[in-house]
Amino acid sequence: MISEKMMQLGKKSSIIREIFEYGKKRKAEIGAENVFDFSLGNPSVPAPQKVTDVMNKLIAETPAELLHGYTSAPGDLNVRNKIAEYINNKFGVKANAGLIYMTCGAAASLTITLNAIVEDGDEVIALAPFFPEYRVFAEQAGAKLVVVACKKEDLQIDFDALEKAITPNTKAIIVNSPNNPSGVIIPEKDVIALTDLLKEKQKEYNKEIFVISDEPYRELVFTGEMVPYIPCYYNNTFVCYSYSKALSLPGERIGYIFVSPDMKDAGDVYAAICGSGRALGYVCAPSLMQYTISECLEDTADISIYEKNRKILYDALTEIGYTVIKPDGAFYMFVKALEEDANKFYERAKKFELLLVPSDSFGVEGFVRISYCVDTELIERSIPAFKSLYEDYKND
Ligand code: PLP
Numbered sequence: 503m504i505s506e507k508m509m510q511l512g513k514k515s516s517i518i519r520e521i522f523e524y525g526k527k528r529k530a531e532i533g534a535e536n537v538f539d540f541s542l543g544n545p546s547v548p549a550p551q552k553v554t555d556v557m558n559k560l561i562a563e564t565p566a567e568l569l570h571g572y573t574s575a576p577g578d579l580n581v582r583n584k585i586a587e588y589i590n591n592k593f594g595v596k597a598n599a600g601l602i603y604m605t606c607g608a609a610a611s612l613t614i615t616l617n618a619i620v621e622d623g624d625e626v627i628a629l630a631p632f633f634p635e636y637r638v639f640a641e642q643a644g645a646k647l648v649v650v651a652c653k654k655e656d657l658q659i660d661f662d663a664l665e666k667a668i669t670p671n672t673k674a675i676i677v678n679s680p681n682n683p684s685g686v687i688i689p690e691k692d693v694i695a696l697t698d699l700l701k702e703k704q705k706e707y708n709k710e711i712f713v714i715s716d717e718p719y720r721e722l723v724f725t726g727e728m729v730p731y732i733p734c735y736y737n738n739t740f741v742c743y744s745y746s747k748a749l750s751l752p753g754e755r756i757g758y759i760f761v762s763p764d765m766k767d768a769g770d771v772y773a774a775i776c777g778s779g780r781a782l783g784y785v786c787a788p789s790l791m792q793y794t795i796s797e798c799l800e801d802t803a804d805i806s807i808y809e810k811n812r813k814i815l816y817d818a819l820t821e822i823g824y825t826v827i828k829p830d831g832a833f834y835m836f837v838k839a840l841e842e843d844a845n846k847f848y849e850r851a852k853k854f855e856l857l858l859v860p861s862d863s864f865g866v867e868g869f870v871r872i873s874y875c876v877d878t879e880l881i882e883r884s885i886p887a888f889k890s891l892y893e894d895y896k897n898d
Pocket of ligand 1 (some may be wrong): 607608609633678681682720743744746752757
């Protein structure tokens, strides 16, 4: 027989995918220009020209056995050296190639990390709202996912709730800032409060509690500030980085794990990361992409387009009367549904051809997510539909 668990997982597509598929069908029925599809988080900004230039140069000039050959299992040494140097210069930490593991994006970084640390009976905390795949990844690694709701008014950490959720079984907490689905960034004072709390709990329970910092949106920030780098505040940190959004390369599957050098027994922990990557078959991340990103570490996709979209949408929705959690980063906006049940609100929005993602799958109720990584022109055209939806509720 086959694994019932995996079969169910494979059959059950995510609500985001379902909405996206519905959108495709609807576009075929009434014309793409008449459907306002805000479902997917696929970058709408092209990769920087430099990425294409570097790839072309690599293809033209690199011997085939290197270009398309296996790298060493954790990634090419030269690439990992360059990433370590970049991290050290930017954040003032002491990374080295022996603490970096190249992966197929943040999803692989997360699954490898979770499988490297989780043992029977462990709990992993996710702060809601959270990326729905965290549940799949944590449970597959054998952990119980413990969901801690953020404060409803600003979606920042609710420290009372978090403190209550940390138990002797807590192995790790996943932190995602800027956040998918809310776009919220955890401010430095909260990073300090979080890491102080974890240090206290580590002492109390006499064990390690890890932070897994999921960072695909690190470069997508609109406030001009730098997102606090958690290894600077807390030793037991893994950084799960990805170039999917930073360089608009989600289909190329490239990212890395950085194990903080200050982690207890960092060498053994890194060995566990290598072992986990090996056990999951995640060795030798795509070689061409490893070489490419190593030449583009200082580059970022043109996020001014997301910033423009954010402003247009935020200003218009708040003016209409919607309650919006102002996003400081990523390319998502969390909007309060106009009735308690976000699924009903989502269904009603569909009548106005607005495809929004109800928040239940992100672990909270009463909101919808708008992915504004779309053409600016689509956002502008969608505003009357948002207005009609709002008025429809007013007329109830
Ligand atoms: N984590 C979060 C919060 C995400 O939003 C995503 C993708 O959208 C991922 C991880 C996975 O990213 P990647 O494409 O790098 O695997």
